[in-house]
């Protein structure tokens with residue numbers, strides 16, 4: 001999470017700039033005034049002024065001996081003046097000037113809060129901002145002209161703090177605990193931020209909820225160009241339900257949720273979100289007293305009241321839902337959430353279900369990228385097997401995962417791992433769901449405007465004389481048959497939805513791929529499952545019992561430990577106990593597996609055959625991850641319990 005950016009949007013008011021300019025100009029003008037005063041008074045002693053006016057001053061200095069009593073009196077006035085304003089070189093003046101600047105900077109920083117408030121608390125912000133700026137501005141300028149710095153500077157401080165303290169008090173009563181200013185936490189965080197800026201790093205503590213909440217702005221996206229989305233966004237913003245909706249999205253983004261569902265019941269609205277592929281209740285930090293200490297616990301957020309839900313819906317409809325088309329039971333719209341200056345496209349739909357209404361929000365947060373297969377979680381042995389298959393001149397490499405389990409990511413990673421700079425690889429993909437561009441891989445799309453079949457698209461691609469073919473989502477029988485024969489001449493990589501590496505082979509056969517060429521060309525069947533990683537900030541370690549070790553065929557190590565997710569989670573993982581995902585892999589393929597394909601062995605026999613060829617089963621790869629402390633046994637249970645994909 002980026003550092004606190006709550007106030008980043010509140011532009012420093014133009015007044016501050018003006019004042020800073022005034023701060024630069026006035027001292028110059030003022031020293032000039034002192035010089036003039038000095039000249040008028042036949043000049044004070046000990047001045048070395050290099051400005052043009054100073055030349056005449058130099059002459060005046062030489063005339064100092066001729067100064068009469070009247071001039072001395074005037075000189076005293078000037079000397080006195082030099083004590084508080086920056087005169088033409090007096091040492092005493094530096095300190096008051098520095099204090100003046102410090103006050104102005106502090107004031108600018110705190111006034112920025114109010115400027116940012118104008119978007120969050122419009123009426124409040126608009127009322128307070130002039131009170132916080134106007135008087136200070138006047139007194140700051142006046143301070144240069146007042147003859148006593150011991151009066152001017154305290155007065156300036158009073159003008160700064162006078163309105164600021166009641167403002168902060170009233171404001172903090174209106175906003176959430178974590179959004180407060182001048183609280184102990186806020187002050188310590190700000191101080192840490194300042195130290196960081198000058199290169200001093202303090203050890204990072206837990207992610208505090210208020211300070212992790214990203215800055216987020218919303219605007220609807222409409223296909224109809226006559227709709228003014230800006231005006232609608234402004235209108236929505238003024239509605240009472242807007243701020244809670246925005247906050248809901250802030251929490252969702254902060255928890256890295258891709259989907260948020262609001263289930264509206266009679267007693268209230270429950271919020272669930274999908275994080276790292278798992279649905280969970282939306283959680284909030286709650287301060288509780290435990291053993292005389294205040295601690296933060298992440299608890300399921302209370303349902304939103306029906307009244308608040310209605311208000312929220314009104315704001316949402318204004319923001320991004322165009323008028324309902326007649327005869328449709330659902331409404332959907334698009335929006336852009338600008339999160340810390342990055343744009344996150346979002347979709348939102350209102351549906352009526354038998355259980356009641358629900359709102360589904362999808363956030364297109366960017367996918368994490370992985371530099372290598374090892375970074376995806378593949379162990380060295382498996383990565384080595386895949387790498388050896390990918391350098392062959394011909395052969396078939398199958399990449400598989402169940403639906404929604406990151407097949408695209410792994411497939412792309414496998415294609416990237418080929419020597420694609422030397423090989424000409426063509427990509428045969430569905431025009432409806434194209435892959436992100438892969439450098440040096442030429443895409444050919446089927447099912448687009450010309451409704452070309454996958455096979456026709458492959459034939460067209462073959463005219464480019466490729467030395468490799470990649471098909472990210474193989475579902476077409478004709479294409480499967482053709483690919484089996486092409487794999488005898490060149491490298492063919494296919495992606496297919498399947499539960500494991502053996503299931504993937506069976507899927508190829510059921511698509512119509514003949515067993516004989518398949519057994520000959522199959523080099524590797526790579527299967528993958530996404531597994532959530534434990535949050536290392538809050539995972540709880542416990543000793544692995546001898547029974548557990550025996551169950552998972554682990555050596556009887558007395559010091560072996562496992563980890564489980566903390567029920568309450570922590571600030572780092574937004575209370576979920578997990579943080580990010582990795583993948584468990586299995587790579588099958590070898591002489592025994594090929595023999596199994598030819599003799600039509602059943603799945604169980606095929607798995608034994610794979611083991612004989614050195615395949616570590618995907619579940620065992622997962623268990624190894626659990627014993628390494630990366631994930632928990634409960635998570636493995638969740639991942640492998642999933643319904644088999646049809």
Ligand SMILES: [Zn+2]
Nearest residue numbers: 535538570573
């Ligand atoms: Zn945690």
